[in-house]
Amino acid sequence: MRTIKSTFTPLATSMIVTDATSHKVSSWNRQTYQRLKLALSLNLRRQIFVAVCDDLSLRNRLASQLHHELEISSARESFSSQSYPKLVSLNLNLSDPNPFAQMIQWLSQNPPSRRITIAPGFQILGIERLTRQPPTIQRLFLKHLRKIECHLPHLEVSLLLWLPRPWFHNIVQSAPEFWQWHTGVFEFEGEPTPLPPVGIYSPESSDNRRELGETTGSFKADLRSLLDGDLVETGDFAFNSDGINWQNQLVGDDALLGSAANGIMSDRRDACPTDIGDRSGGDNFAISQLYRNDFAPVIGDDGIGDNFLVSQLLNIDGFNSEISDEYNSFTLNDLKNNPISDQKIGDNSASYQLNGDEGNREIGDNSAIAESDSFIVDGVKESVSPADAYLQLGDQYRQAIEGGDVSEENLAIAIQAYELALQSLDESSSQAPNILNDLGNLYWMLSRHSHNIAHRTSYLEQGIQAYQIALTKIVAEDAPQIYAMIQNNLGAAYGDLARYQEPVESLELSIRAYQEALHYRSGEIDPIKYASTQNNLGTAYWYLAQHQSPVENLHQAITAYAESLCYYTTESEKMNWAMIQNNLGTAYWNLAQYEQPQMWLELAVLAYKDALSYRTHESAPAASAATENNLGTAYWHLADRCQDVPERRLEYLQHCILAYQNAIALVEQLAENNPPVSVNFDVIATRNNLGLAHYQLATEAEFSLDGAVKSEHLAGALEQQVKSCLAGKPESDAYQTALSYLIKTIRTFYQERGISGQNFALSKVPGKLLPEILPRL
Structure with missing residues (x-):
């Protein structure tokens, strides 16, 4: 286990507090928290404190508790300080990550009265979000820290920075000017935490389903062969405002609705942030263009208009006809052999010879279909409106998506088809809300298939805007x-x-x-x-x-x-009922961190057990593993709350070990499936938690376990820590944490059984780990 060190160094003196005897992680966190609270409550000026915590949930709880407790102590001190905070919490401004400027701005907006003699302290949160920002923003943050000497003369306050370990090490190396001014470091270790609750987030689709018949096998093949490389790229997708042109580029940032979105709830008719038909719509959402009469969409770079594409390739039974193989072959071959990239889209002079009898057809111009409202299929005219054609195409791909063929390509084509359908519909059409809802769903699904965070955000914003426009209709x-x-x-x-x-x-x-x-x-x-x-x-x-x-x-x-x-009834919806029980257990556990811990933790255990009644190992092994993991965590925290009752603490830790063992056994079982089934929790963390519980039973004297049982638990701790190290990447925090636990366990073997115990422990460690372990023993 990593030794936890907290240092607090006033300007004139130096003090280092280190305690290497305790191995109770949560107890250590409480001790470290009390030192941090004491340091902030001394009201010393120009103090720079650093709190290091990788566990975001734990960080939020500690920061919230600090804010609350220092506020209460401030109110008790004097009447004059009741209205002025003792600790101000600020989230780092990611557009200009300058904590000193934020502090100065807050002080200028909230000047103390003459009766206030104690300056507030500031804690800066959200630094971990810099990891997702561009390198220029990250460098700007470090640049502001390096200029600390310019800011200190203007600040008569103390500062607490909450940092994850990667940023902690980065600041030490890259901002030495800031680091030499730091007053104290307070390190917190992560504690076992359950999985966050889950929502039922499958999009609700509209009920206006069209009855789609079986299509010929050539429909998708023909369409995709034509669009491959033009409409759909292999990477992420984006739109431009000149048409619905898929490009491999980043979408603009102007789709965030901001405060305009707030009105949608209260005024359902008038709160639409985008005026349909307004040509000044944002670059990253094509719906603002959909009702333009002069809209002329483009596919790829070949200049083939969308209307022409759909009119030639749409092969759906809803048209009461089929495109003959001879016709398909002619069309595709002619398109390949006679590219029309030099023709102007929408230009009435641009024409394309479909066959000898049909004459010229204009390409890309909406009027080409609107005037004829028909397609030539096997020599017979079939009357189909452009909107219906696009809807049929969108429905065809949506059906494939809902059938499990979820790919970025299918999502992209469905999105484009629905947007073109909206452009072709009358603005007052009753179909628009349902189409917009489905369009929002497709964008949402596309966000979950993108590997680029910026693209995910953009797709979500576009989906949100589609939903909001639908609500106005x-x-x-x-x-x-x-x-x-x-x-x-x-x-x-x-x-x-x-x-x-x-x-x-x-x-x-x-x-x-x-x-x-x-x-x-x-x-x-x-x-x-x-x-x-x-x-x-x-x-x-x-x-x-x-x-x-x-x-x-x-x-x-x-x-x-x-x-x-x-x-939700256990008869008809037992899996959903079990899921809600799992969510309820996690909410109980979370609330136990703030009030009545014993009561809420016991309720959490009951909820997880109820969930496991239906999330069984046989019927739902992955879900069962997740709940077993949560149950083990709840038991661990109950044990930590029973420091003065060894019998109950022993019982809770034994239950904790059993639950974690069940979770890991299910994970290993799922890994043997073909193909392997993954779980939605960090198995390395679960192994570390299991090792920690074993270690506590092996080393805490109040349990009065005999030597054989203690050795068994110590060996159990060693086994899980070795497996955690083997599963983790050496550069990861999880690996370093597991390695620290492993080294501490090996030391304990030596303390308990001498050199033979240490040799026994080392014999269980793979050779590739020894170069890192031996120098630290």
């Missing part, structure tokens, strides 16, 4: 089911967006959308969808609790989960 009272569906999807999209930017604002918008959906979604009429939305609402509250007002938001999450359970 219906009256909730006239179409409550459609309205609730779109609001539920909007809430889920905002929940995803919170993972990448403005988490508090996005989560608040997510909550408002879910609440609005629930106003028009009845538990009696549609219990399953109602329960699903309640679960999503609870999950949004849980995530918001990780950023602000944890107690209040966690209580709201518990209320929503409990309401959801009322409508």
Whole structure:
């Protein structure tokens, strides 16, 4: 286990506090927290403290507790300080990451009165988000830190920086000017934490399904062969405002709706942030262009108009005909042999000879189809409107997507088809809300298939805008089911967006959308969808609790989960019921970090056990493993809360070990499947937690275990720590943590059994780990 060191160095003196005897990680965190709290409460000026914590959930709890407890102590000291905070929490401004400027700005906006003699302290949060920022922003942050001497004369306050370990080491190396001014370092170790709760986030699709018949085998092949390399790239996709032209480029940043999105909930008719038909729409959302009469979309660089593409290749039974093989062959070969890249899209003079009898057809001009409203299929004219043609194409690909053929290519084609359908529809068409909802779903799904975070954000923003435009085209009272569906999807999209930017604002918008959906979604009429939305609402509250007002938001999450359970029955929806119980257990566990820990942790254990009644090892091994992992974590925290009752602590740790062992056994079983099945939790962390529980039972004297049992637990700790090291990457924090635990266990073997014990432990360690271990023993 890594030795935890906290140092606090006032300007005139130096003091280092180190305690290498304790191995109770959570107890150490509490001790470190008390030292940090004491350092901040001394009200010394120009102190630079650094708190190091990789566990974001733990960091948020500690920062929130600091803020709360220092505020209470300040209020008790004197009446004059009641209205002025003792600790100010600021999230780092990522556009200009200058903590000193933020502190100065806060002080200028909140000047103390003459009666206030104690300057506040500041804690800066959110530095971990710099990891996702461009290198220029990261360098700018370090540059501001290096200029500390320019800022200190203007600051009569103390500063606390919360850092993950990678940034801690980066600052030490890259900003030595800042580091030489630091006063104290307080390191926190991660504690076992359960998985976050999950929402039911599969998009709700519109009910306006078209009956799609079987298509010929050549439909997709012909379409994809023509579009390959033009419409769809192998990377991420983007739009430009001149048409729906797929490009391998980054989308602009101007799609974020900001405050304009806030009105959508209260004014459903007038809150649309984008005026359909306005040519000044943002670069990264093509819907603002969809109702333009002069819209002339382009595919790739070959200059082939979309209308021409659909009119020639659409082979769907909805047209009551088939394109003959001879016709398909002629069309594709002619397109390949006679590229028309030099022709101007939409130009009436541009024409294309389809066959000897048909004459000229204009390419890319919407009027070409609008005037004839027909396709030539086997020599027979079939009357089909452009909108129907695009909808048929979009529905064809959406059907493939919903059937499991989810690829960026299929998503891209479906999106383009629906957007072209919207452009062809009358603005007042009753089909528009449903199409926009499905368009939002496709963007949302595309965001989850992108490997580029910036692209994910852009796709989510485009999906959100599609949902919002859809909401402006219906009256909730006239179409409550459609309205609730779109609001539920909007809430889920905002929940995803919170993972990448403005988490508090996005989560608040997510909550408002879910609440609005629930106003028009009845538990009696549609219990399953109602329960699903309640679960999503609870999950949004849980995530918001990780950023602000944890107690209040966690209580709201518990209320929503409990309401959801009322409508999921164990007879018909047992897996969903079990999922909500798992979510409820995690909310209970989280609340135990702030109040009544014994009660909430016991409730968490009961909820996880209820979930395991239906999430069995046989019926749902991956879900069962996740819940077993959570149950082990709840037991570990219960044991940590029973320091004065060894018998109960022993019992809880034994239950903890059993739950973690069950989780790992299921993981190993799933890994043997063909293909292997992955789980949604960090198995290395679970192994470390299991090793920690074994280690505590082996080394804590109050348990009064005999020597053989202690040796068994110590060997169990060693086994899990070795496996954690072998599974981790040497440069990762998880690997370094596991290695520290392993070295401590080897030392304990030596303390308990002498050199023979150490040799026994080393014999269990793979040779490739020894070069790192031996120098540190």
